[in-house]
Amino acid sequence: MDRNHPHRQLALMRQSFFDQGYLDEQFIQLEELQDDANPNFVEEVVTSYYRDSARLILNIEQALEKKPLDFNKLDGYMHQFKGSSSSIGAEKVKAECTQFREYCRAGNGEGCIRTFQQLKKEYTTLKKKLEAYFQLARQAGPSETACRPK
Amino acid sequence: MAVAAGEVFASGSQELHVLAVDDSNADGKIIERLLKISSCKATAVESGIRALQFLGLDGEKHSGYNVNLIMTDYSMPGMTGYELLKKIKESSACRQIPVVIMSSENILTRIDRYFFNSIIFLLHRV
Numbered sequence: 001m002d003r004n005h006p007h008r009q010l011a012l013m014r015q016s017f018f019d020q021g022y023l024d025e026q027f028i029q030l031e032e033l034q035d036d037a038n039p040n041f042v043e044e045v046v047t048s049y050y051r052d053s054a055r056l057i058l059n060i061e062q063a064l065e066k067k068p069l070d071f072n073k074l075d076g077y078m079h080q081f082k083g084s085s086s087s088i089g090a091e092k093v094k095a096e097c098t099q100f101r102e103y104c105r106a107g108n109g110e111g112c113i114r115t116f117q118q119l120k121k122e123y124t125t126l127k128k129k130l131e132a133y134f135q136l137a138r139q140a141g142p143s144e145t146a147c148r149p150k
Numbered sequence: 151m152a153v154a155a156g157e158v159f160a161s162g163s164q165e166l167h168v169l170a171v172d173d174s175n176a177d178g179k180i181i182e183r184l185l186k187i188s189s190c191k192a193t194a195v196e197s198g199i200r201a202l203q204f205l206g207l208d209g210e211k212h213s214g215y216n217v218n219l220i221m222t223d224y225s226m227p228g229m230t231g232y233e234l235l236k237k238i239k240e241s242s243a244c245r246q247i248p249v250v251i252m253s254s255e256n257i258l259t260r261i262d263r264y265f266f267n268s269i270i271f272l273l274h275r276v
Contacts, residue, residue, distance in 0.1 A: 030180070033180070033183045033184065033187065038183065041179075041183060044179060045176050045179050045180060046176075048174075048175040048176040048178075048179055049174075049175075049176040051175065052174055052175050052176060076225075079225070080173075080174070080225075083174065083177070084174045084176050084177060087174070087176050087177050087180060088176060
């Protein structure tokens with residue numbers, strides 16, 4: 001296959017997500033649920049995730065501005081965030097969520113604030129990568145790679 | 151799990167109708183898809199309140215939809231999975247519907263009579 005063939009580019013892009021730790025096997029589980037009858041399933045789930053979590057991020061930001069910090073509430077939000085990030089296989093985002101929750105349990109406000117900045121960075125980076133991926137997938141058209149990876 | 155429930159309930163002629171309750175729209179989509187692949191009819195709602203509306207338990211004068219199984223997230227804002235379970239078990243129309251509760255936290259502070267005849271499915275700890 002021509003190395004610039006969109007399907008090959010798509011496959012390389014996809015592999016890089018796993019190699020660089022942005023996504024884990026849960027993403028593959030989602031891909032397995034996609035088929036010709038539901039060709040955009042993964043993109044739909046990811047889009048739902050970004051919609052739901054945008055709200056959560058706002059809630060967390062607001063909660064981080066209250067003094068004193070309500071660590072229970074923050075931990076609750078982060079539990080939710082970690083859960084849905086897990087569902088799409090967002091490995092780096094998930095790791096930041098774990099770190100954040102540890103700081104909550106330790107009552108470490110500084111740690112929480114610092115980790116949240118890092119989390120937002122990972123979250124945005126992944127969003128851009130996935131947007132590019134889905135756009136390329138749409139341009140490339142239907143293929144084995146996009147649906148059922150071997 | 152939906153397939154196992156299907157073996158218990160379906161006589162083969164009718165599709166199992168599962169109501170999935172999850173405040174995360176992403177998770178709701180996934181559950182819905184999994185259920186459809188298992189040949190169930192699936193409806194995903196995003197809150198306990200919506201679930202009660204769907205079941206016709208919201209106090210409005212309308213009959214709810216027929217549902218064979220309810221799968222609900224445990225920790226949800228507003229009405230929790232526990233509170234939803236309670237409402238379902240308190241209703242003569244719906245108390246027979248088996249309820250599967252999904253939780254990744256060990257926050258079940260009490261197992262009480264409402265959990266009788268429901269299944270608690272503890273997910274891999276997140």
